[in-house]
Amino acid sequence: MINVRHAALLFFLTLCACGRSEQSRQEETHTPSPGTVPSEPPASLTKGIWMKGDLHVHSRHSNDSTNNPVAKIVALAETVGMDYLLISDHDNHVDGDVASHTWADPEFRSDSVLLLYGAEWTTQRGHGTAMSARPYDHKRFYDVRDARDAKVIATKKALGIFVAANHPMAADHFGFSYDLVDSMEVWSSAIWSSNTTALTVWDDMLKSGRRIAANGGSDSHHGYPDSPDAELDPNNVQAGGNNVGTPTxxxxxxxxxxxxxxxxxxxxxxxxxxxxxxxRVEFTADLDGDDTPDGMMGDNLAGRGLPVRFRVLLGNANLPLPYQVKVIKDGAELGTYTASGxxxxxSxxxxxAAGSRSYYRVExxxxxxxxxxxxxxxxxSGNMVGLSSPxxxxFDPSF
Structure with missing residues (x-):
């Protein structure tokens, strides 16, 4: 039963949030660039490690955040076993100088969580996240926020940073060329119902031949107040429903x-x-039927008109529950399958098809x-458990 606090949570977050079936298939033909035969060998599928984190969290250094010092955010990330974290404070409140604020905060440290460097790029054409493994000149990127896309792209390349398009269908949707981005925030905040239209934008970009990875971010702004008397504070209610790792x-x-x-x-x-x-959604492809994966999400494989066996494994699962796996091929539903065991x-x-591009992703x-x-x-979140990159x-490997 949903108690009074949960009812309040749903109310405030609504106000504050910035078996197997077949459907008819939408057939589309795409032609790769002349002279290219994409056949990129996949990276090792056995020697890597899975790492989890949140790429969109606001601390007290964002002026629309409350009860959220950096130490509180980092402590929660450590408690739930996060591997990495990006505290992405808005840059417009400090004229782009996040290095002297968020990054310089003495609480910006952790012995177990990798703290990434970046900020929410807050512009007149919407929001994105700029990020890097090490400190960089973010103010230089902030200063081109109103420039033409070509100049923004050139600046991004010169800085060597990673850029994600944030909440592409929200009021502050990403209004720049998607040639600028490396990934898209296709799941923003715990409220899954507000994200479904973002998938439409993502599929449109994928149909264009862009290879854009999926990422999520809680976009959380509030932490639990220190006072136990503040239980009905709307920001406390938000913290109980949307916080670090919702989604991961x-x-x-x-x-x-x-x-x-x-x-x-x-x-x-x-x-x-x-x-x-x-x-955790793990999506792989077996090209030759030997029950050994030849590629995983992100890989660009050679389609030669031969059957491919796809497999979806749900790692990190702690209960033997059945899940429904919807497969999207080129923006249309291919089918829905039950994951069990x-x-x-x-699978x-x-x-x-040979000679034309296609992509597969799962929800x-x-x-x-x-x-x-x-x-x-x-x-x-409703019943939305997870989704994969394609x-x-x-695909043209140079695009």
Whole structure:
């Protein structure tokens, strides 16, 4: 039963939030660039490690944040076993000088969580997240926020930073060219229902031949007040439903370091789950039928008109529950399959066409794993468990 506090939570977050079936398939033909035969060998599928984190959190250094010092955010990330964290404070309140504020905060440290460097790029054309494994001149990027896209892209390249498009269908949607971005925040905040249209934008960009990884971010702004008398404070209510890790972004990297986090995300080896304890979506492709994966999400494989066996494994699952796996091929539903067993697994076969590009991604629904530190988040995520970045076939490797 939802108690008074949970009812209040749903009310305030609504106000404050910035078996198997087949459907008709939408057939689209794409032609790769002349003279290219994409056949990139996948990175090792056995020697990497999974790392989880949140790429969009606001501390007291954002002026619309309350009860959220850096130490409180880092402590929660450490408690729930996060591997990395980006405190992405707004940059417009400090004229782009986040280095003297968030990064210089003495609380900006952790012995177990990799603290990434970055900020929410807050512009007249919407929001994105600039980020890096090490400190960089963020003010230089902030200063081109109103420039033409070509200048923004050139500045990003010169700085060597990673850029994600934030909440693409919100009021502050990303209004720049998607040639600028490395990933897209397709799941922003615990409220899954507010994210469904973001998938439409993502699919449009993927159909254009762009290879854009999925990431999530809680976009949390508030922490629990220190006073126990503040239980009905709306910001306290928000903290109980949307906080660090709602959702959580998983990346498959070579080792536990900041550079590996960005290398993995850049390569598209990512999936997003409802919270740090929810099942992690692992999506692979077997090209030759030997039951050994030849590629995973992010890989660009050669489609030669032969059947490919796809497998979805839900790692991090702690209960043998069934889940529904919806497969999206080129923006249309290919089918929905049941993942069962422990760990839950689903598989399907399809034939990527030779000579034209295609992509596959998956969305998983089912029972949400409880998140004790943010107990009401499950009420907001509904039955959305997780989603994957795509596996690509015959995409132009230079695009």
């Amino acid at each position: 972004t998983w990346v498959y990297g070579s080792s536990h370091n900041s550079e590996a986090v960005f290398a993995a995300l850049k390569a598209g080896r990512s999936s997003v789950s409802a919270n740090p304890f929810s099942p 422990f760990p839950p697994v689903a 399907f076969t399809d034939t990527p 998983v629904t089912g029972t949400i794993t409880p998140y004790p530190q943010v107990p009401a988040s499950a009420l907001l 596996i690509y076939f015959n």
